Amino acid sequence: MDSIVVQGGGELRGEIPIAGAKNTCLKLMCAALLSEEPLTLTNVPRLSDVATLTTLLESLGCEAALLQEGQSMVLSAAEISNKTAHYDIVRKLRASFNVLGPMVGRTGEAIVSLPGGCAIGARKVDLHLTSLEALGAKIELEEGYVHASAPNGLKGTTIEFPFVSVGATENAMCAAVLAKGTTVLKNAAREPDTKALADCLIAMGAQIEGAGTHEMVITGVDSLHGTTHKVISDRIELGTYMIAPAIAGGEVELIGGERALVASLADKLEAAGIEIADTDRGLKVSRKNGRVKSVDVRTEPFPGFPTDLQAQMMALMCTADGTSVLEETIFENRFMHAPELIRMGANIDVQGGIATVTGVDQLKGAPVMATDLRASVSLILAGLAAEGETKVARVYHLDRGYERVEDKLSAVGAKIERVPE
Ligand code: UD1
Secondary structure (H helix, E strand, O other): OEEEEEEOOOOEEEEEEOOEOHHHHHHHHHHHHHEOOOEEEEOOOOOHHHHHHHHHHHHOOOEEEEEHHHOEEEEEOOOOOOOEEOHHHHOOOHHHHHHHHHHHHHHOEEEEEOOOOEOOEOOOOHHHHHHHHHOOOEEEEEOOEEEEEOOOOOEOOEEEOOOOOHHHHHHHHHHHOOOEOEEEEEOOOOOHHHHHHHHHHHHOOOEEEOOOOOOEEEEOOOOEOOEEEEOOEOHHHHHHHHHHHHHHOEEEEEEOOOHHHHHHHHHHHHHOOOEEEEOOOEEEEEEOOOOOEOOOEEEOOOOOEOHHHHHHHHHHHOOOEOEEEEEOOOOOOOOOHHHHHHHOOOEEEEEOOEEEEEOOOOOEOOEEEOOOHHHHHHHHHHHHHOEOEEEEEOOHHHHHHOOOHHHHHHOOOOEEEEEEO
16 A cells, blocks of 8 residues: 655645545435436546445446546436445445435435444434434334335425534435425535535426525425536645645645635634635635744534544644644544654644644654544645655545645645655
8 A cells, every 4th residue: 555755844836726525526426316317527536435436326227437537427327226335335435325315215215334433433324314214214224234215205304403414414405305295404514515415406406495504495306307517626625735835834826716615714724824815716825924823623514614624724733833722523533643643743632522732843754644534634734844754654545535635735846755655
């Protein structure tokens, strides 16, 4: 397995194109199962997670064709020939659990492996299942698989989520678009990915009001048709590359970046002393004066600070002037990057869901390893600011969610390369 090696020091200058959003694209791909007609996606990110989900969709009978070197994809689910989503694939990619809602909505039946836990927490699916039950599906658990059936179709209802879940909101929305009658989703996720999924479903003929707000009203229709849909920019990739010049110094323009996608991060970076400006093509981020100032961060559902940027922000705070408190409220075990950053000389104290970070004058390069995607990239960011060499092992996590990370960072002057282990 490859590693990424970073030689720290040196400012970043230039531009980085932001890819299509992984989390949006994966849910749009699942939505292709809702129609007999093809769904064409453009601005598709070239990521291993996209390839994994393509394999799953193909196993269900969906035809997939990649165009323009993988940047466009046509998914055609004229027929769903197999209703079982196997553990072998679902365990690799939790988002594949989101084939459940579309399959039950369209065919009245689905057998989907439970995704299991993962490094960042238990990540239950109870809300996915209770919302499908509320829509009239019978749910049985057998040998690690969810059997969902609704032979007479789903029926609209009111579902109030006890807390915000992105995946459960999206699964319920996809199930409800073909249900009979009206479904109201209360305390729904407001993430841009969820709104983008609703926009695509509407373009396919669904009737959805209130996407992007706490309450969505979905009026079921008989069938959906095909469409062509552009995947929005990846706000987590954008946020990660906004933090790159903040930690390394310099000025980077993020092509395709939009402040509205990352407003909570942009506010925090500005409070830390980073300059952010809108440009014709995206956002320009610069660190002109010395060290960044410490800021406190609490992760929350959108529009709050994203949990998927917490690790990267922690890397930045390791180099800040002062002490910052980072509170993780979404996942119970999402500080695995802290011990690795400590190996690089960081001063971090973790107590439960709270990390207290006191900035140090200089991080030091070290061999490090991370067990999840965002943690891995936080170590690369730390490596940009560290003295000497940082070697990040287990690169497959990065390839799940970052398109050519070493190419994008070396294009702005970082000394970074991929090496075989
Ligand atoms: C999605 C994102 C992920 C992001 C997360 C939170 C995708 C593919 N992934 O994950 O990158 O970090 O949103 O913004 O879109 N929960 C339950 N029961 C459920 C569902 C969730 O207890 O049935 C809990 C989870 O364990 C977690 C919290 O709710 O603690 C939020 O999870 P959720 O919003 O569902 O995250 P995902 O959709 O899995």
